[in-house]
Amino acid sequence: MIFTARQLQEKCREQHRHMYAIFIDLTKAFDPVSRRGLWMVLRRIGCPEKFVEIIQSFHDGMQGEVIDEGELSELFGVSNGTKQGCPSSTVIQHLFAIMLLVAFKNRDTGMPVQFRPDGSVFNLCRLQARTKTLSAVIRDLLYADDCAIVAHLLNDVQQLFDRF
Helix, strand or coil: CHHHHHHHHHHHHHCCCCCEEEEEEHHHHHCCCCHHHHHHHHHHCCCCHHHHHHHHHHHCCCEECCEECCEECCCEECCCCCCCCCHHHHHHHHHHHHHHHHHCCCCCCCEEEEECCCCCCCCHHHHHCHHHCEEEEECEEEECCEEEEEECCHHHHHHHHHHC
16 A cells, blocks of 8 residues: 555656545544444345354454553453454455445546556556556555545545545
8 A cells, every 4th residue: 555655646746746645544443333334234235144143243242351550450341343353354344445446436536547457567658559558546545454545636535535
C-alpha cells in the first residue's frame, strides 16, 4: 500500500495533478462492529450458513480482562467488535474489501490509471497505443487494518469517504 501510494504521489507530481488521500485505521472501525449486523451482512453477500456459524462461534461467549498495574480485573463479557489476531478477523477484513467494491460500484471518481497487461511497463511510448492499453480507477488502498481513499479532486475524495 505504501509503495502504491508513493507511486501515485510521484505520478501526480509529474503530471501536475492534485492527489487527495484520506487515511483510515480500520482497527478502530472494527471495534464497534455490531455482531448481529455482521452476521446479517455475511448472509446477505452470500456466505453459506455453516461459514457464518463458524465465524459466529469464534465470537460467542467471548470474555476479556484488563491488566492494571499488574493486577487482573474480573472477567467481563465482550459483546461487540471482532477478535483481533483471530483467523476470522482476516476473513472479515477481506469481506470489508468486497464491501468497498460494492460501495464504490458505478463510481468513476478516484485516480484513473492506464496500463499495458503485456508486462512492458517501462516502455512509456507503448502506452500511447490506445488499442493495447487498459484503464482502471484506483479509489482505495488496503493493507491489513489500514485503508487510504484517494482521488484527484477534493470533492471526489469526500464523496468516496461518505460512501465508505
